[in-house]
Amino acid sequence: MARMDIMPGVGVEAVKIGDPRSDVERRLGPPAHAGKRPRAVYDSVDPMLVVTYDEDDIVELVEIGYGVDNQVYFDGVQLTYRFMDEVMADLAAKGQLGTPSDIGFDLRAGFAIYSMDSLTAQDLDPDAPEDDPRRVVEGVSVAPYAYFTADPPPLDGTDEELDAWLRKRGMLPAES
Template identity: 60%
Template sequence: MEIIPGLGVDVVKIGDPRSQVEERTGPPYHGPGGLRAVYTTAPMLVITYAEDETVELVEIHYSGEGGDTEAHYDGVQLTHRFLDDVVADLHARGHTSTPSDIGHDFHAGFSVWSMHSLWAPDLDPEADEHDERTVSEGVSVAPYAYFVER
């Protein structure tokens, strides 16, 4: 799934009304009617809604299956890879970012992050249990200000 920095993904964009999101994705399997809803898309989407029921944040979680079921941008697989490799690849393509407590916020309008639920051996069978490389588990898409002004 390709992200559109600052906007979302093809099926869900910032500012879309909840009713339109659910017409395209079906009802959420978790959080119906709440400010956060989880949709069974591939990869899974977690949508944060503003009080007016419009999309405020689009999150794409890793699938672990690779290919189109992971989040991508500018030819870079963003999820289910080592976070440092993702950031290095994006920086090499000229995308700039600032570090956050869980990952990197990119000026283009997205954040790559890890909640540390995966560890290096999940990606690299040769890694030992003490390997501290962080795995990119998700991408959040919104305007850059959303990430740095909170």
């Protein structure tokens, strides 16, 4: 099984946040589509990379998808093509905390895992019932944590500040 390791907040070996488009294309070749769009798909590496460039053609986000044979890893943890709750449990055991998003989790280290719900639990577990709610991690986005949330949780705040932040997002019940 092939693997691609991420460097949180930085990217992957082939593409790093802050790289100019010209450097990326020198290393990977031209994107799989024509034109100078903000997002470019590079299929010269496995798994494929989707790179988002800012208005100055500088890398601001690196996305890596799943594959049955080619997966994304961080610190020995397989991130893609696994159940999201299992990935989060493995990451939490390594001290990696995240905040829920509408499609997955944003991790403070500088990456996000997500599911677009194109895979179902049955894709990983053929014996799973059709209505199995478990989500499958289909991709990983790498960028500094601030990219994923304009309102990050207070990392050095008081318990009350963190509770207020969690309540604001509906992750804790409102105070009575």
